Amino acid sequence: xxxxxxxxxxxxxxxxxxxxxxxxxxxxxxxxxxxxxxxxxxxxxxxxxxxxxxxxxxxxxxxxxxxxxxxxxxxxxxxxxxxxxxxxxxxxxxxxxxxxxxxxxxxxxxxxxxxxxxxxxxxxxxxxxxxxxxxxxxxxxxxxxxxxxxxxxxxxxxxxxxxxxxxxxxxxxxxxxxxxxxxxxxxxxxxxxxxxxxxxxxxxxxxxxxxxxxxxxxxxxxx
Amino acid sequence: xxxxxxxxxxxxxxxxxxxxxxxxxxxxxxxxxxxxxxxxxxxxxxxxxxxxxxxxxxxxxxxxxxxxxxxxxxxxxxxxxxxxxxxxxxxxxxxxxxxxxxxxxxxxxxxxxxxxxxxxxxxxxxxxxxxxxxxxxxxxxxxxxxxxxxxxxxxxxxxxxxxxxxxxxxxxxxxxxxxxxxxxxxxxxxxxxxxxxxxxxxxxxxxxxxxxxxxxxxxxxxxxxxxxxxxxxxxxxxxxxxxxxxxxxxxxxxxxxxxxxxxxxxxxxxxxxxxxxxxxxxxxxxxxxxxxxxxxxxxxxxxxxxxxxxxxxxxxxxxxxxxxxxxxxxxxxxxxxxxxxxxxxxxxxxxxxxxxxxxxxxxxxxxx
Ligand code: SF4
Ligand code: SF4
Numbered sequence: 001x002x003x004x005x006x007x008x009x010x011x012x013x014x015x016x017x018x019x020x021x022x023x024x025x026x027x028x029x030x031x032x033x034x035x036x037x038x039x040x041x042x043x044x045x046x047x048x049x050x051x052x053x054x055x056x057x058x059x060x061x062x063x064x065x066x067x068x069x070x071x072x073x074x075x076x077x078x079x080x081x082x083x084x085x086x087x088x089x090x091x092x093x094x095x096x097x098x099x100x101x102x103x104x105x106x107x108x109x110x111x112x113x114x115x116x117x118x119x120x121x122x123x124x125x126x127x128x129x130x131x132x133x134x135x136x137x138x139x140x141x142x143x144x145x146x147x148x149x150x151x152x153x154x155x156x157x158x159x160x161x162x163x164x165x166x167x168x169x170x171x172x173x174x175x176x177x178x179x180x181x182x183x184x185x186x187x188x189x190x191x192x193x194x195x196x197x198x199x200x201x202x203x204x205x206x207x208x209x210x211x212x213x214x215x216x217x218x219x220x221x222x223x
Numbered sequence: 224x225x226x227x228x229x230x231x232x233x234x235x236x237x238x239x240x241x242x243x244x245x246x247x248x249x250x251x252x253x254x255x256x257x258x259x260x261x262x263x264x265x266x267x268x269x270x271x272x273x274x275x276x277x278x279x280x281x282x283x284x285x286x287x288x289x290x291x292x293x294x295x296x297x298x299x300x301x302x303x304x305x306x307x308x309x310x311x312x313x314x315x316x317x318x319x320x321x322x323x324x325x326x327x328x329x330x331x332x333x334x335x336x337x338x339x340x341x342x343x344x345x346x347x348x349x350x351x352x353x354x355x356x357x358x359x360x361x362x363x364x365x366x367x368x369x370x371x372x373x374x375x376x377x378x379x380x381x382x383x384x385x386x387x388x389x390x391x392x393x394x395x396x397x398x399x400x401x402x403x404x405x406x407x408x409x410x411x412x413x414x415x416x417x418x419x420x421x422x423x424x425x426x427x428x429x430x431x432x433x434x435x436x437x438x439x440x441x442x443x444x445x446x447x448x449x450x451x452x453x454x455x456x457x458x459x460x461x462x463x464x465x466x467x468x469x470x471x472x473x474x475x476x477x478x479x480x481x482x483x484x485x486x487x488x489x490x491x492x493x494x495x496x497x498x499x500x501x502x503x504x505x506x507x508x509x510x511x512x513x514x515x516x517x518x519x520x521x522x523x524x525x526x527x528x529x530x531x532x533x534x535x536x537x538x539x540x541x542x543x544x545x546x547x548x549x550x551x552x553x554x555x556x557x558x559x560x561x562x563x564x565x566x567x568x569x570x571x572x573x574x575x576x577x578x579x580x581x582x583x584x585x586x587x588x589x590x591x
Contacts, residue, residue: 005418079372
């Protein structure tokens with residue numbers, strides 16, 4: 001019968017419209033409109049006492065003026081921007097620069113620095129990553145033998161000028177360190193999840209345990 | 224009564240046209256509404272991938288292959304790393320092979336979903352089936368994000384395996400997806416397969432006979448829709464495809480409808496393959512230790528896999544250095560465009576778009 005397919009199709013569209021398991025996963029970005037229940041959850045109160053204590057906020061949220069900042073639901077393995085780089089781990093070996101398919105990492109080193117782990121090392125004078133050309137393939141992170149460079153977990157690096165997209169050594173040092181667990185299983189093992197906001201210090205990101213002082217003394221004294 | 228004098232009209236479809244799936248230009252000559260000549264013009268998206276490969280080392284080229292067929296980067300990765308492994312004689316651990324097959328089959332589903340959605344979009348079923356397809360594809364992309372941190376340009380595979388094992392939560396999500404998917408495909412089928420409008424517009428349209436298909440060298444779903452039972456996964460099993468059971472769906476007349484239906488059946492077969500892989504996979508290493516700078520012995524090799532669009536092959540020549548001397552890609556989308564003129568001649572303007580859509584081309588791969 002002609003037209004049957006049409007009705008069948010409409011039925012499926014209807015099912016998709018109403019059935020909860022078939023709903024689209026809509027993420028309001030960057031801010032999510034918050035209901036009084038969401039606000040109460042953020043405040044760690046039960047909704048009734050929240051409404052009683054914050055009548056104005058409740059009213060505002062009911063007409064859609066209150067918003068919450070939500071992180072996109074992502075996996076900790078996400079390879080994002082803002083490389084997490086630890087100057088105390090980096091030896092200036094430039095494996096990362098050599099391995100980058102685009103050659104966008106620029107490293108200039110000088111002598112004199114003292115590395116925390118193994119004694120003498122180079123000072124990193126310049127460490128520029130041109131993330132305007134970066135494709136976030138992660139090969140530099142894979143190449144780094146000292147776990148000094150990690151993929152970041154952010155993606156909001158919109159800038160007005162291309163030159164602003166070159167992140168230099170000071171920015172890298174000052175940045176909040178939220179390394180992605182991409183190619184760093186040791187971070188997963190330690191329960192690190194940058195999407196949930198955990199940060200990691202330079203001595204927590206290595207694939208080996210830091211040797212104790214006695215071990216180090218032993219190792220270096222015998223040389 | 225005097226007859227009206229008509230002249231053939233030449234029209235440019237593209238290069239910027241929403242239905243050409245990229246920057247593809249077709250010079251079509253019409254006699255009234257009827258197509259009498261077609262001349263495809265390629266090259267608008269040419270980025271010189273093959274030349275760029277000559278100045279990169281063997282691992283860095285993986286990132287280039289992502290950008291060829293950008294809706295199925297996993298398959299490109301596999302085709303490429305298999306060639307390097309053959310060239311440099313690298314073994315791949317068994318677990319890595321299973322993970323590769325799982326991810327490639329997921330990618331096949333994602334790619335076929337895109338093809339089906341856009342075919343219907345071209346048919347005039349604006350947006351509704353397309354967003355349904357995209358919703359399910361999104362779940363596969365989420366799985367890829369767990370697996371390798373990216374959604375489109377994956378760069379997951381390395382010569383010698385994959386760069387990291389799948390995280391623990393990946394397997395749960397994969398199981399959920401596998402159990403949901405057949406229902407979803409049923410739903411999609413009841414929306415499309417028996418719809419009278421779809422049937423009227425696709426059955427018998429854009430016929431490609433089996434001899435024509437074989438003569439012009441097409442592969443993949445386009446070839447199988449023309450009732451040629453040829454699939455590299457069966458004909459020349461690579462990875463672990465000889466350990467799983469699956470069928471090769473074929474069409475019977477080689478029209479647009481068959482090409483749609485073969486893709487839909489292939490998604491079901493992919494689900495079958497993935498669930499068998501989940502049962503068979505065992506713990507173990509996922510990567511053979513290879514040096515950063517692989518130096519294969521002097522020689523040349525060709526190896527190909529069955530990508531979502533057809534036979535995807537790499538031909539590589541090594542001169543013993545750290546980068547290939549020559550790299551040639553056999554891109555299925557490009558070769559599947561060969562019989563385009565035969566398929567289009569004699570059809571009306573409205574059919575042009577759906578015939579082109581049913582071939583499922585990706586311009587990143589056609590132009591490379
Ligand atoms: S992520 Fe890739 S492109 Fe970006 S700096 Fe690292 S190696 Fe280079
Ligand atoms: S980040 Fe890693 S690879 Fe790059 S110079 Fe520092 S230690 Fe070497």
